[in-house]
Amino acid sequence: MQDLLVIPIVAAAFAWVAWTLLLPAGVRDRLRRRAGRPAPPATGCGGCTGCCGDGERRPPR
Incomplete structure (x- = not known):
């Protein structure tokens, strides 16, 4: 039964x-x-919105 x-x-x-x-x-x-x-929207690092998620690319701190 367990199987x-x-x-x-x-x-x-x-x-x-x-x-x-x-x-x-x-x-x-x-x-x-x-x-x-x-398909789900593309997100994450390197996506079209950049690493900050607000559409503006800034250098990492």
Whole structure:
């Protein structure tokens, strides 16, 4: 009976790890678009808004 509970939990954990850590961002975005969902906006360091997040580039302190 425990196997029936453990198998889906382990499979879901593996799917989450594969989706978030192993797949490149381009592949994830392409799969989201094929599923009819928009890709998330680009954020983070080096994005179009810069490191400060306000659109202005400043040197690191």
